[in-house]
Amino acid sequence: MITVQNFINGQFEKSEKFIDSHNPATGEVWALIPDSGSQEVDDAVTAAEAAFPAWSALDYSDRARYLFKIADIIDERLEEFALAESKDQGKPVKLARTMDIPRASHNFRTFAQAWQHLVETANVVKEQGVINYSVRHPIGIAGLISPWNLPLYLLSFKIAPAIMAGNTVVCKPSEMTSVTAWMLCQVCQQAGLPQGVVNMVFGYGHTVGEAIVTHPQVRVISFTGSTGVGQHIARTAAPLMKKISLELGGKNAAVIFDDADLDKCVQGVVRSSFLNQGEICLCTSRIFVQEGIYEKFVEKYVEEAGKLKTGDPLNEENFLGAVNSKIHYDKVQSYVKLAETEGGTIVLGENTKSLELVEENKNGWFVPPTIITGLPDSSRCMQEEIFGPVVCVTSFTTEQQVIQRVNNTRYGLCASVWSENVGRIHRMGLKLEVGTVWANCWLKRCLDMPFGGCKDSGTGREGTRHSLEAFTEEKTVCVQIF
Ligand code: NAD
DSSP states (O other): OEEOOEEETTEEEOOSOEEEEEOTTTOOEEEEEEOOOHHHHHHHHHHHHHHHHHHHHSOHHHHHHHHHHHHHHHHHTHHHHHHHHHHHHOOOHHHIIIIIHHHHHHHHHHHHHGGGGOOOOEEEETTTTEEEEEEEEEOSEEEEEOOSSSHHHHHHHHHHHHHHTTOEEEEEOOTTSOHHHHHHHHHHHHTTOOTTSEEEOOSOIIIIIHHHHHOTTEEEEEEESOHHHHHHHHHHHGGGTOEEEEEOOOOEEEEEOTTSOHHHHHHHHHHHHHGGGGOSTTOEEEEEEEGGGHHHHHHHHHHHHHHOOBSOTTSTTOSBOOOSOHHHHHHHHHHHHHHHHTTOEEEESTTTSOOOOOGGGTTSOOOOOEEEEOOOTTSHHHHSOOOSSEEEEEEEOOHHHHHHHHHOSSEESEEEEEOSOHHHHHHHHHHSOSSEEEESOSSOOOTTSOBOOEETTBSOOBSHHHHHHHTEEEEEEEEEOO
16 A cells, blocks of 8 residues: 655655545555645745745756656656556556656656747837846746646646746645655655755645645646636635636537548547546547538447447556546446436447456446437536546537537537538637647647637646746836936
8 A cells, every 4th residue: 555645845744644545446545645734735835935046046957957857767667657647547557658657757858948938028119218128037836736637747737837937836636646746756856856846735625725725925826627626716816816827627529520531530539539538628528520421420439439448447458447536437427327318318338338347346437438419509418527438429510500519618628620621620720719629630739839728618828838937927127228
């Protein structure tokens, strides 16, 4: 059994109270997570405050050296990290090995080089004889709060830019998936990162998370998680005048036009629907298919999704592992039941094919790919974030109609468009109310581009330049030329 410890001022601290962390694939407790409170947050903030002057005074290239070292050690410990991420979150170990962990080290490397993207401007106003220039400086202590679905990947996407910009940080990963964050603290220690630059306090959101958000010395909050918690953080932090970045939920659509390359599109949409058990904020959860190809698409989509294996995340053949927790399993299943009462037909799912699980996974929380047709756009299944391997498919008539229907949701995270018509792709790109539009692909994005949502999917923009801007303040200096 792993016992996770808080990491404060470069030291691992013993705790007295713990939270059970379950392996979603077996249902067993596999790690104990500190059940910390505001005292530990205070200690972490004190450490971060003490570390800030020296850390922020370093040159970018000196800070970058630490980030490169951290990336190298993560790579050296790839297999260990991948296994822990799989046991913690339920994801297939193969996915952790090929996506989550390499992306975490990539985040550190990318931000180690990305400081060149920070734009500072200069302007000489000849008539007034004044030179204006802007400078960016670190804000101070950043509070970083992350969710359970891509534990190391998303946390490192916050830590790397925050410390690279010269801030020191107090982090809180999800209480359900804290093990790889604790391992990252070991890596920081191994890399010789100065004490207090990265502090990690483990525990629940309503205790540790709340204490970070309300702490007067924490001047910037970067949060990724659900829209409900994001709204609460916005309400709490706004009167305290903190800089806030919120990356929240989604209800992402795939739009398939009748001129799409159907084989490629089916492969792409199967992946976007079910990768990581549908537990990626960017996964497709509504599919709109143009009426002429609707029957053909559904037949192929169901056939391909039906080939995906669900089960033991350690078995390299399984495409889907377990969903993250019992609570989440119950939530996902409640939507599958709801779909029937809302008039939907389950064309693929547990009712069509039973799961074959090995003995040790019998108490795990597994949901196979589930496809529902026939739901009205206004149904809860078409409007609310399910965040599991459950997708609703419907048909549409015209481009204009589908734009309205895709936009008919409170969320605005991303969408994918499948068509061979380049003009149509650009029109859709401009008219869909989302932060990212993919065309004939999914999840391919250069980190230099802004990432984030609109509407209830959040206010943040992450990416090399955008994250560094989010973790810095800009000042204008106006100098009179005598
Ligand atoms: P969540 O909102 O329940 O929790 C996220 C984090 O916030 C956790 O660490 C949690 O402990 C903490 N928290 C909870 N209450 C808090 C409070 N009162 N104050 C401060 N912190 C608090 O989300 P989750 O269930 O962990 O993650 C799933 C959600 O995250 C989904 O909605 C998904 O779409 C979203 N998500 C969004 C993105 C994105 O980039 N937009 C990426 C991944 C996940």
